[in-house]
Amino acid sequence: MSAKLIFRDQEFEVEAGKTIRDAIKECGLSPETVLPVRDGELVTDDVLLEEGDVITLVAVISGG
């Protein structure tokens, strides 16, 4: 039972059944700095991950 999170050029295998927010934190990322996209659509991070889900995390931080 697993799902995948993709952030820039990194891929994280996570357990299905948890929220995207929890999975993001588990990967050591901040939920405040990304937007989760599933099948080309923005989703809220309370969505429960299902088996085979592929979530792309769009980085939102910019500046310098």
Add this chain to the structure above:
Amino acid sequence: MKCRKCSAKAVINMRQHKLALCKEHYLEWFLAQTERFIRKYRMFTPEERVLVAVSGGKDSLALWDVLVKLGYQADGLYIGLGIDGGVGYSAQSYEKVRKFVEARPGLHLEVVDVASTYGATIPTAARVTRRGKGKPCSVCGLTKRHIMNRVARDGGYDALATGHNLDDEAAVLFGNTLHWQVGYLARQGPVLPASHEGLARKVKPFCRFYERETAAYALLTGIDYIYEECPYAAGARSIYYKEVLNRLEAERRGAKLQFYLGFLRAREQGVFQSAQEQVQLNTCPTCGQPTAVEGQCAFCRTWDQVRERVAASSV
């Protein structure tokens, strides 16, 4: 999670507002909020002309898109910095801006290419003047500020708008507070008035949106923006401050918003009034822009030096 307004599936949850919205209602909310901020802080009116500084990034392109949708007279300004960084950064960012304009007939874009106008790219200028400890950010900031002000003044614009969001503002505020730079604190705000003849009024209509909200607007409206960061931004202090604030936000929702709004309230109450410097500004004899020093302004001095050194090295 459902949309607060219609119960459809939400696409974004703004924890600091306890507000989740679907695509349709989020886009509606985003436009209405921008309009509210413009009026609240008296940034500009529909009768005034606004110059939007666009970089090809999400914030500035989203800002231009929103201002046009709200019916404001907004033109764009793109500054070609000549930054490659192995990824063709400036070329890519210009392409995003060009496509944005192409898809919206009637928009007017001013383009200033730094190398062809002033004689060198930003990285070359930084290298030959040895400003900024190996990074071109100092020369870049100085040059962009000068060009933005010049184009705004020459074009008769009433205001110069930038896409700074709340994360940008909170990071600057955090840095200034950490070092107790009260002079900078006194000047930070949604509007920097045109305090001197020849200086454009600077406004930040997105200053109360979180960065993820402007990104969500760009994604939902299909704005194609440059995802890549400026190659020189890696390790920038402002990005580190944003990370620190976002860690705080993850545990304490609304922390960034409270920090920034609390500061604005304190500023309005005059907390920083005594730190407001009354600087006597002079006029630069070369470019005619206001400057705090006597004689040439920092921009003209720097670029005269750049051209001299570039010419000397090519002999």
